[in-house]
Structure formats: structure tokens, C-alpha cells
Amino acid sequence: MAEYDVIADAAGLDEASILLAAGTGPVAVDVERASGFRYSQRAYLVQVYRRGAGAFLFDPPAIGDMSALQRAIGGEEWILHAASQDLPSLRELHLDPPSIFDTELAARLLGHDRVGLGAVVEDTLGITLAKAHSAADWSTRPLPQPWLEYAALDVLHLVDVYDALVAELAEQDKTEIAAQEFEAVRTRPDKPPREEPWRRLSGLHTVRGRRALAVARSLWQAREDYARDQDTSPGRLVPDRSLIAAVLADPASKQELARVKDFTGRASRTELDRWWTAIQTGRAETALPAERVPGDGMPPVRAWADRNPPADARLKAARPAVEQLAVDLRIPTENLLTPDTLRRVAWAPPEDVDAESVGELLADHGARPWQIELVAPVIAEAFVESVHAADAAPADAS
Known part of the structure; x- marks a missing residue:
């Protein structure tokens, strides 16, 4: 087993950055977070590999300023697997690639049946990766050596995988398709915060009444504030089901709350x-939440036949056609x-339907060229x- 050291100071970062800058070709990058353990999605380990330089494991919380690494690799193509998951954590460290190659997305576009990192490495290189530590608490210090080996393996093979997938994309004439998708991922803006994030509480559908919803909202906010203060995943303090149990129990006193059997979690008492x-x-809240949240203007598809029959017909005609095209393209x-x-275009199509007008509407909804x-x-x-079929249908005899 190879031994790996974690770079945890500015001097080590500077030395590694010099070596990485002198390497050749694209740079493989990966991030380990402590999802499910910590409140934040910050990076607790950043792994970087480049041919001619080697693999390096960085401890961002200990290092602080990562700008030397950005200067070293900031002009190169970065190879990531499932880039949309790692880019926010990297940008929090001011690590921002000028271009990316996403091995997971490439495998999807190529029609691979399995697109997890281990599967893609195995399918392209014939190498089996152990995924024993994928759900580990990466905020642990010091990090055990087996974890570090696992983390290094996440980038050690990525450049070879990149070479294989680049060739496969060229064989399937999907190089430009992949390039547009990679750039869309790289430049995609962060999602705006939800207006009412507390409504994502698991089990909230069992809560009835605006006053009870206000209590659920208040409990969620209290847990959120405490989790942020403790830098702990909210669910590890008090699970969603416990908050809902407290709401449904409607305790008359603090003592009654303590006796609620399903109100569990390490911070519940x-x-x-x-x-x-x-x-x-x-x-005591006076601004009570609404029981129902307004939708986005489109009813569920199952209601289209009654609410908007032409839209229903358009969707039923277009969906299988798009699905067949996907099969033909192996995408x-x-x-x-x-x-x-597709639903939005079917619900509100252009006034004069042709390929150009539909294309313009698709672009408005974010579709790539x-x-x-x-x-x-x-x-x-x-x-x-769909219109011709409706015109040709016999009139209702009733």
C-alpha cells in the first residue's frame, strides 16, 4: 500500500503547486466533504493529480489560502467525476477551472450502463476500485492512511479514464456534444435559496393546519440555527421524523415534549x-404559513387531459418520439x-409550430445548441x- 501525506500548510502547498505547474496535460481533481456529518458542504480534502507531477492531497481548512494551487493549475483543463457535486466546494476555496471534462457525464452521453467512478474506471481500464470509505466523515483528523489511499485513487486513474473516454466520444461523434454539456455544467449558476426550505421536512405532509405548520417551521429553524452553530448535519442532531413527531404530539409542556417517545436524536433532550x-x-406566530404552496403554473401531467387537452396530445405525441431518438443516439x-x-414546451408551444420556433423556445428554457x-x-x-390526429378523430356522438 502506498503511503500518502496530507499537505496542511502554505509551504507544502507552494512546493506541490510548483510541481503541478511543471506537469503535463490536464489535471485530475476531486473533493471529499463530510456530508451527513457537518452542516457545511465545505471541502475537507482536495486531491489533485497530473502526469509528470504525481498525486497530492490538500487539507483546505488547515491551509486556508489555496490561491497558489489556483495559479498552478488555473489555466489547465480539469478532469472531474460528477463535476456539479464538486464545483461549489472548489469555488468556495477560489479554485475555478477554465474548462472541465466530466467523466461521469461523458459516460452518460456515451450510453454506458454504469456511470459511478468505480464502474467507469473498471469499464474503461479494467481496474477495480474499493469504495469502502465513500461515506466517511472526512472532517476527521488525522485522516487514517486507508482513507488517504482511497482518496488518492479517486484521481490517480482519472487521466487514463479521460484518454479512453475522449477516444470513445470521437468514435461516436459526440465530442462537441460533450463539450457543450461540460461547459453548461461549469458555467451553471448556483441554485437560488428555496423560499421555504423548511417545507422539505420529511413527513411534513402528515401535518394538518396552518398553526401546526408554523410550529414545524419554527422547530426546523431552531434546528438549522443550532446545526450551523455546531457545524453538524441537522439530521444528526434531531432527525426530521422526530421534529414531525413533536408537532403531531402537540405537547402541553416541556415535560410532555420530553415524554414523546418518537422525539429522538442526540440533541433531543x-x-x-x-x-x-x-x-x-x-x-405564537401571527404570520402563518399557507397550507398549500402555489405551483409553477403547470398542473400535474395526469390532469392535462382535462385541463389542457391539446397540450396533453402534444406531450403524448412528442415524448415517445424524443425517447426513440435517445435510443437511436445511445444517450x-x-x-x-x-x-x-419537454413538458413546458408542450404546455405552451410557439404560436406557429416549426423546427425553428420550437428551437427558439427550447433555447429560452436552457437547452444547448x-x-x-x-x-x-x-x-x-x-x-x-398531434393536431392532425385531433382533427381526424371522429366527433363525440353524444
Whole structure:
């Protein structure tokens, strides 16, 4: 087993950065977080590999300023696996690639049945990676040597995987498709914060009444504030199901809350005053939350036949056509065009349906040029056929 050291100071970062800058070709980058353990999604380990330089493991919390690494590799193509997961944590460290190659996304576009890192490495290189530490708490210090070996392996093979996938993309004439998708991932803006994130509480659908919802909201906020203060994953303090149990129990006192059997979690009793105060705050709230959240303007697809029959017909005509095109191209349907985009175009199509007008509408909804070129004619044809089918249908004899 190879021994790996973690670089945890500015001097080590500077030395490694010099070596990486002198390497050749693209740079493999990976991030380890402590999801499920810590409140934040910060990077607790950054792994970097480049041919001619080697593999380096960096401890960002200990190092602080990572700008030397950005200067060393900031002009090179970065290879990541499932880049959308790692880019936010990297940008928090001011590590920002000028271009990327996403090995997971490439495997999807190539029609691979398995797209996890271990599967892609095995399928392309014939090497089996152990994934024993994928769910580890990477905020642990010191990091055990087997974890460090696992982390290094996440980047050691990525450049070889890159070479194999680049060749496969060229063979399937998907190089430009992949390039557009990679750039879309790299430049995609962060999602805006949810207006009411507390509504994602698991089990909230069992809560009835605006006052009870206010209590649920107050408990969620109290847990969120405490989790942020402790830098601990909220669910590790008090699980969602426990907050909901407290709401449904409707305790009359702090003592009754303590006796709620399903109100569990490591902070459920040690912070009992906090949770009781939250319950009282929710009960005293004057601005009560709505029981139902307004939708985005489109009803569920199952209601389209009654609410908007032409839209229903358009969707039923276009969806199988797009799915067949995806099969022909060996690209997952959701990568060829997201189901949500197809629904929106079917619900509110252009006034004059043709490939150009459909393409413009697809672009408004964020579709990339390659997607538009391939699916716009198919969708336009399906929409027109849906109208002809409706015109040809016999009138209702009743």
C-alpha cells in the first residue's frame, strides 16, 4: 500500500503547486466533504493529480489560502467525476477551472450502463476500485492512511479514464456534444435559496393546519440555527421524523415534549429548552404559513387531459418520439432533453409550430445548441401530427 501525506500548510502547498505547474496535460481533481456529518458542504480534502507531477492531497481548512494551487493549475483543463457535486466546494476555496471534462457525464452521453467512478474506471481500464470509505466523515483528523489511499485513487486513474473516454466520444461523434454539456455544467449558476426550505421536512405532509405548520417551521429553524452553530448535519442532531413527531404530539409542556417517545436524536433532550421555545414561538406566530404552496403554473401531467387537452396530445405525441431518438443516439433521454423542458414546451408551444420556433423556445428554457439541433425537428413534427390526429378523430356522438 502506498503511503500518502496530507499537505496542511502554505509551504507544502507552494512546493506541490510548483510541481503541478511543471506537469503535463490536464489535471485530475476531486473533493471529499463530510456530508451527513457537518452542516457545511465545505471541502475537507482536495486531491489533485497530473502526469509528470504525481498525486497530492490538500487539507483546505488547515491551509486556508489555496490561491497558489489556483495559479498552478488555473489555466489547465480539469478532469472531474460528477463535476456539479464538486464545483461549489472548489469555488468556495477560489479554485475555478477554465474548462472541465466530466467523466461521469461523458459516460452518460456515451450510453454506458454504469456511470459511478468505480464502474467507469473498471469499464474503461479494467481496474477495480474499493469504495469502502465513500461515506466517511472526512472532517476527521488525522485522516487514517486507508482513507488517504482511497482518496488518492479517486484521481490517480482519472487521466487514463479521460484518454479512453475522449477516444470513445470521437468514435461516436459526440465530442462537441460533450463539450457543450461540460461547459453548461461549469458555467451553471448556483441554485437560488428555496423560499421555504423548511417545507422539505420529511413527513411534513402528515401535518394538518396552518398553526401546526408554523410550529414545524419554527422547530426546523431552531434546528438549522443550532446545526450551523455546531457545524453538524441537522439530521444528526434531531432527525426530521422526530421534529414531525413533536408537532403531531402537540405537547402541553416541556415535560410532555420530553415524554414523546418518537422525539429522538442526540440533541433531543440535551437541548430540550431550545425545542420547547421553538414550539412556543411557532404557536405564537401571527404570520402563518399557507397550507398549500402555489405551483409553477403547470398542473400535474395526469390532469392535462382535462385541463389542457391539446397540450396533453402534444406531450403524448412528442415524448415517445424524443425517447426513440435517445435510443437511436445511445444517450439517456434526460440528457437529450430534460422531461421538464419537454413538458413546458408542450404546455405552451410557439404560436406557429416549426423546427425553428420550437428551437427558439427550447433555447429560452436552457437547452444547448446540440440538443436543439437534434430534438427541435422531432418535437415540431410530433406537435403538428398531434393536431392532425385531433382533427381526424371522429366527433363525440353524444
